Amino acid sequence: MTSTLTISHLTKAFGGVKALSNVSLSVAAGERVALLGHNGAGKSTLMKLVLGLIAPDSGEISVCGARPGNEQARAHVAYLPENAAFHSALTGLEQITYYMRLRSVDTAGAMDLLDRVGLGHAAKRRIGTYSKGMRQRVGLAQALIGQPRLLVLDEPTSGLDPISRRDFYALLDGLAADGAAILLSSHALTEVEARTDRLLILSGGKMAATGTLSDLRRAADLPVSMQITALNGYDSDIMAALPEAIRVNGALHLHCRQDEKLATLAKVASLQSKLADVDIIPPSLEDIYSHFSRRDGQ
Ligand SMILES: Nc1ncnc2c1ncn2[C@@H]1O[C@H](COP(=O)(O)OP(=O)(O)OP(=O)(O)O)[C@@H](O)[C@H]1O
Numbered sequence: 001m002t003s004t005l006t007i008s009h010l011t012k013a014f015g016g017v018k019a020l021s022n023v024s025l026s027v028a029a030g031e032r033v034a035l036l037g038h039n040g041a042g043k044s045t046l047m048k049l050v051l052g053l054i055a056p057d058s059g060e061i062s063v064c065g066a067r068p069g070n071e072q073a074r075a076h077v078a079y080l081p082e083n084a085a086f087h088s089a090l091t092g093l094e095q096i097t098y099y100m101r102l103r104s105v106d107t108a109g110a111m112d113l114l115d116r117v118g119l120g121h122a123a124k125r126r127i128g129t130y131s132k133g134m135r136q137r138v139g140l141a142q143a144l145i146g147q148p149r150l151l152v153l154d155e156p157t158s159g160l161d162p163i164s165r166r167d168f169y170a171l172l173d174g175l176a177a178d179g180a181a182i183l184l185s186s187h188a189l190t191e192v193e194a195r196t197d198r199l200l201i202l203s204g205g206k207m208a209a210t211g212t213l214s215d216l217r218r219a220a221d222l223p224v225s226m227q228i229t230a231l232n233g234y235d236s237d238i239m240a241a242l243p244e245a246i247r248v249n250g251a252l253h254l255h256c257r258q259d260e261k262l263a264t265l266a267k268v269a270s271l272q273s274k275l276a277d278v279d280i281i282p283p284s285l286e287d288i289y290s291h292f293s294r295r296d297g298q
Helices: 043-051 072-075 094-102 107-115 132-144 162-177 189-195 213-220 235-241 258-269 287-290
Strands: 003-014 017-028 034-036 056-064 075-078 152-155 179-184 198-203 207-209 223-231 246-248 251-256 275-281
Touching: 003 043, 003 179, 017 043, 017 056, 017 179, 017 198, 017 207, 034 043, 034 162, 034 189, 043 056, 043 152, 043 179, 056 152, 072 075, 075 132, 094 107, 094 132, 132 162, 162 179, 162 189, 189 287, 198 213, 198 235, 198 287, 207 213, 213 287, 223 235, 223 258, 235 251, 251 258, 258 275
Parallel strands: 034 179, 034 198, 075 152, 152 179
Antiparallel strands: 003 017, 003 056, 198 207, 223 251, 223 275, 246 251
């Protein structure tokens, strides 16, 4: 796979604060990558470096083979800030036409662009009357001018309702299918897990983990929980057979390491005639995220 964005050993400090330390990553054409991390983890700094708005102290960045911020890189990169602001007196169509002129792109395609982001029906209404979701779509339309090969999206779905989020990700799916590389930051773990190809977790400026959720689940190696419900009258038999179980709100809970899971299940299964139900509860996405995202001292 060709890499649209390549970052090698990137380091950036602001005074005494190390915002990024030795971060390397790549995003391939058609790949959707989510950047996760606590407040101050370094996500915005990484995006600013990719956009060429600030320079690294050391390390290399290549955007479609060019240096960030130069003319070639800027022609291929689009950015959507978290709170895109537009002129409230302009219509969606006027605003997009204006941006197209700024980018020296033929404005005849403005309406198509608005249709593509689902704003065709409101193209001639003032942006001041748009909902937050509609303004985000104006931002996305603006980002799509000139068919960028890399989209850098800073918390693009924050403040959107579930339907608008779903529509937004469906749009991103289409762009990725057409070959765009997408790097987006988010705090919405469940949605990025479902709608991106890979997760990157930054913690204290360092790359704490990268991979699919299954990769991260394996690497975190967090304990598995089981909730065991005994048949009436068999509670103490179960407690005797599973002394490591603890009682929580009337049910019995058992924790075991990943590599003990099958053996523990076999033990539980041997008590089948005394059990009403067993639920296996894998570590949640939040558990995995917190495992990798612990800040210093936490
Ligand atoms: N211009 C700057 N001057 C001084 N310190 C800065 C500057 N920009 C960022 N920092 C510091 O660098 C660290 C990383 O900040 P950054 O904004 O990249 O984090 P973030 O992950 O985007 O956080 P958030 O989720 O809150 O947006 C923080 O400690 C921040 O205070």
